[in-house]
Amino acid sequence: MFPDPRIVVSTAEESLPLAIRELELDFGPEAKVEAIGPEMAVVTAPSLSAQEVADRCEAAPLVFPRHLTVEVALLDADADLDRIAAAALAAVREAALPPSLALQVWVSGPSSYEFGPAAVFGAIAAELDAAGYAVARSGRRHVLSCCLTPRGILLGLNETRDSLSDWPGGGVRLSKSRDQISRAEFKLEEALTEFGLDLPAGGNALDLGAAPGGWTRILRRRGLRVWAVDPGDLDERLARDGQIKHLKVTAGRFLHSNRTVFDVAVNDMRMDPKLSCELMVRVAAHLAPGALAVVTLKTGSREVLATVKACLEILTGPYEILHARQLRHNRHEITVVARRTDAPAD
Numbered sequence: 372m373f374p375d376p377r378i379v380v381s382t383a384e385e386s387l388p389l390a391i392r393e394l395e396l397d398f399g400p401e402a403k404v405e406a407i408g409p410e411m412a413v414v415t416a417p418s419l420s421a422q423e424v425a426d427r428c429e430a431a432p433l434v435f436p437r438h439l440t441v442e443v444a445l446l447d448a449d450a451d452l453d454r455i456a457a458a459a460l461a462a463v464r465e466a467a468l469p470p471s472l473a474l475q476v477w478v479s480g481p482s483s484y485e486f487g488p489a490a491v492f493g494a495i496a497a498e499l500d501a502a503g504y505a506v507a508r509s510g511r512r513h514v515l516s517c518c519l520t521p522r523g524i525l526l527g528l529n530e531t532r533d534s535l536s537d538w539p540g541g542g543v544r545l546s547k548s549r550d551q552i553s554r555a556e557f558k559l560e561e562a563l564t565e566f567g568l569d570l571p572a573g574g575n576a577l578d579l580g581a582a583p584g585g586w587t588r589i590l591r592r593r594g595l596r597v598w599a600v601d602p603g604d605l606d607e608r609l610a611r612d613g614q615i616k617h618l619k620v621t622a623g624r625f626l627h628s629n630r631t632v633f634d635v636a637v638n639d640m641r642m643d644p645k646l647s648c649e650l651m652v653r654v655a656a657h658l659a660p661g662a663l664a665v666v667t668l669k670t671g672s673r674e675v676l677a678t679v680k681a682c683l684e685i686l687t688g689p690y691e692i693l694h695a696r697q698l699r700h701n702r703h704e705i706t707v708v709a710r711r712t713d714a715p716a717d
């Protein structure tokens with residue numbers, strides 16, 4: 372009899388207990404969920420597959436798991452690059468994978484290895500290449516994961532569609548552009564990249580809590596006219612853009628008098644998350660049916676799971692929840708992507 376697969380879940384370090392709790396609550400007492408590193412847990416249950424865990428993470432949704440793989444080997448922390456590469460090739464051969472696959476390497480927790488992820492990637496890629504495999508960094512049906520953890524080198528294999536993310540350990544890397552206005556930009560960029568969101572090519576966007584204007588800049592770059600709502604100031608680089616309308620009022624006051632219909636709404640307001648969701652219910656009446664909404668919920672660090680649940684319940688109805696997850700660039704917050712349903716909002 373085969374042992375149950377060990378499904379390895381990656382999460383933000385400070386959210387590991389929350390991810391474990393979410394998994395325990397969702398999969399019940401049959402499932403064993405244990406921490407195996409500062410930002411990793413393993414889930415095992417009789418005949419539980421990575422596909423089932425991925426499907427539950429998306430559907431429930433479970434917001435703290437960020438990446439999944441299935442452990443195929445755990446090498447001692449003293450393994451050298453040759454041993455790691457040989458073990459990786461053996462694992463790929465044993466799984467009889469097609470000759471093209473993605474390889475993703477990352478470090479989890481403090482590292483005392485003499486080599487970093489780039490050297491490990493190079494060694495494994497060379498070994499696979501010599502054996503006739505075409506190795507990419509992403510965008511393939513299968514992913515070979517290699518994670519340098521304090522307790523050893525973990526090798527994992529999974530289908531990309533069951534991995535939650537096509538980035539090493541779910542860690543989307545973005546580089547700062549020269550014209551970046553705020554670090555908050557990374558949050559919207561990451562949501563767009565990670566969930567492959569299609570923003571409308573033109574039309575009207577509503578940006579609630581817009582100042583200093585990072586998200587507004589991203590929306591403008593994608594060709595949308597932006598209503599930037601925030602009592603705070605926008606960066607002066609946005610001042611001359613005639614396609615940005617800055618309304619220096621609170622979101623509630625703006626909605627009270629607004630008559631424009633928006634094709635997309637984003638909300639990064641620093642606000643109690645339930646109040647923010649209640650406001651989004653009002654926003655739905657100002658959105659075209661099917662319009663996308665991206666919201667960051669500042670969940671804080673107390674009663675987080677209950678808060679997330681309550682927030683998603685408030686949004687459900689006027690919106691269909693497409694994704695909800697703590698992304699790499701979120702701190703004590705989660706990002707929700709929702710679509711306005713066709714039903715008329717109150």
Ligand SMILES: C[S@@+](CC[C@H](N)C(=O)[O-])C[C@H]1O[C@@H](n2cnc3c(N)ncnc32)[C@H](O)[C@@H]1O
Nearest residue numbers: 553555580582583584585586621622639640641
């Ligand atoms: C994290 S910042 C937004 C950063 C912005 N997304 C960017 O990329 O530059 C949060 C903003 O929410 C705004 N805010 C808080 N409460 C608000 C309200 N009731 N209406 C509108 N804006 C609000 C604050 O003034 C602050 O500028």
